[in-house]
Amino acid sequence: MPRLITRALPLAAVFALIGGLASAQDARTIAEAEQLRDRALQSNVAYSLVSELTTRFGPRLAGSESEQASARWGAETFRAMGFDNVSIETFPLALWERGEARVEILSPFPQPLTVVSLGGSIATPAEGIEGEAVIFETYQQLLDQPMGALTGKIAVVLQDTVQAQDGRGYGATSPVRGQGPTEAARRGAVAYVLRSLGTHDHRFAHTGATRVGEGTIPAFAMSPPDADQLRRLIRLTDQPVRMRLFSSAGFTRQSVSQNVIGEVRGREAPDEVIVIGGHLDSWDLGTGALDDGAGVAITAAALKLIEDMPRAPRRTIRVVWWGAEEVSQPPPAQGLAGARHYAETRRDEMSNHVAISESDFGAGPIYSLGLPAATPPAFRQAALRVLTPLAILNDPSPATGGGPDTGPTVALGVPAFRLNQDGTDYFDTHHTVDDVLDRIDPEAMTQNVAAWAAFLWLLADSDVDLRAPAPAS
Known part of the structure; x- marks a missing residue:
């Protein structure tokens, strides 16, 4: 994986260099995003999280006792990280067993x-x-x-x-x-x-x-x-x-699954919410390290870096560890039960959701950034300035979704962005006995955290609107 190459500069010099991007972000916000990126590369919080998750709980089949216990641990972890408004939201689920x-x-x-x-x-x-x-x-x-x-x-x-x-x-x-x-x-x-x-x-x-x-x-x-x-x-x-x-195989009984939620509250616009996360459940063959222990760990570790900043971002960032992403449900229910529960219980709040994205493609390095078509060019330019040293390119194709669990929220009009991971070998182990911690590259995982933390800071510490303008009446 390419190493970050950077040279320390006084903040005043940094502000002068990037002043031309201030129409989308002020210079301080961009400099802070770069600092977050660099700090992320010096730690391995995400790998520690996924290691503990998969070791404590093993596979986490939706509706199982293992998934439920991992959710309780997740909420405790969020509180220990200093996140706000930590909660577990349960919903009914038919338990399928192999x-x-x-x-x-x-x-x-x-x-x-x-x-x-x-x-x-x-x-x-x-x-x-x-x-x-x-x-x-x-x-x-x-x-x-x-x-x-x-x-x-x-x-x-x-x-x-x-x-x-x-x-x-x-x-x-x-x-x-x-x-x-x-x-x-x-x-x-x-x-x-x-x-x-x-x-x-x-x-x-x-x-x-x-x-x-x-x-x-x-x-x-x-x-x-x-x-x-x-x-x-x-x-x-x-x-x-x-x-x-x-x-x-078959459905054996009624059970429950759950979403685990935590936030870093915004300092000026706390009702404006950026949603990130991954799904906590897994299939029952491996230990769900890549799918999707890595994603829940990457997004929580990125938010922890932001929580540790001297000041909160302008907007709120909410992390959701969705439940029951993997298993289908008998009619009339559908798949993505946790994602649907999140969206349906917040239907009246969707106008305040700024954007949504999920990490659910393993732990390969991020190689490109995908943004909605309505993204202001200056914001894209600022984001790429911060992410290019991580070997992340611009994806010119408009982002129309942010991962499976974002689908129900995107369907209600919320814009999605994508930090696209290299999934060349992801389907070598996906949904198998070989989806275990040993398949994760810690260095690539750290690059993911750096990209998420830096990009989230840029978006959350701004008033950028990623929604397409309403058509003229």
């Missing part, structure tokens, strides 16, 4: 496959499901099948997920997991197996949420090497492939 999952090829070449159940999937009958597999190289091939074409069959999709810095390969294949079981069921299938949405070649499978509700069928993800094995197998024979599948 149980056991097994898939094996019965013929023509008998062997077991390494699989996991998809989140929200239903169980098979106690005796399992046995049937002929219809194997598709791409998801589109499955969608091209007429209704009834898969009656009594097991649908299998082998489509790969393409590796990309911004995660767009995962975005392209997400429907294979989210909608695939339902689409297969509509065509008569009795079960569904897909190649994991991963970009590696290790023999472990990736879980993840699928659609919940009427018309769903038991659904599994197999490891990438098992998908490749199946691809080779069908080239060796013209005989049909028969499989046996078993799962005991």
Whole structure:
């Protein structure tokens, strides 16, 4: 990771150098943002936080006792950091539990496959499901099948997920997991197996949420090497492939999840709020270090640096550790339960929300800044001046979202910004047993904190408006 190169200058000299940017920020604010950036690089608060979180609580499945205990710890941590208005906001949740999952090829070449159940999937009958597999190289091939074409069959999709810095390969294949079981069921299938949405070649499978509700069928993800094995197998024979599948997954009881909230109150405009955060829950396979222990730690550590400043920012900065981001819910509820609860309980306050963003893409270094289309050019220039020494570039594409948990708030008209992380290898471990603390690079994590703290100070210590102007009547 590029190292920050800077030279100490007297504040008066700094003010003179950046005076041309004062239309968006005063010189003092920019100098303070640079100081925050430099201070962040000298500490590792975020890594300490994610280490403690994952060590104390391990996996934090939404609605589980582990997730609830981690939320209580989170609130205690916020208070110890000196944050204001610390609270835990609970909401009801149906608890889904994984149980056991097994898939094996019965013929023509008998062997077991390494699989996991998809989140929200239903169980098979106690005796399992046995049937002929219809194997598709791409998801589109499955969608091209007429209704009834898969009656009594097991649908299998082998489509790969393409590796990309911004995660767009995962975005392209997400429907294979989210909608695939339902689409297969509509065509008569009795079960569904897909190649994991991963970009590696290790023999472990990736879980993840699928659609919940009427018309769903038991659904599994197999490891990438098992998908490749199946691809080779069908080239060796013209005989049909028969499989046996078993799962005991399902929703087991009503529970609760929660959002953990803390603030640094603004000194002049405390009702103007910038929202940041990550999601505290995780899947139950690894320890949720990258997804999203890293994000909750990065944003809390950045806010702690701001809380330690000699003066508060002009506006309030609120950190939210959202609950229940990962798991789907039975109808009529939807996914992103914590994010929806946050937005719906503050619907009347949205006009005072300045902006929102989330860190939920692992702990890779931030490489670009994305801002709303209405961002004043002088503010963008000031932000890039502060962030460029961290090897962060301008993303010319307007930011339209700030991460999954920001969606319900953005839908109510709040602008989003993005500190885009390098996710080239994020989907190597995403939603797997290998999502553990050892996969985090502490130096890259510290760069994240420096970028968040510096940018937040610029935005919070200003009166910049990121909303698009209302159309003329």
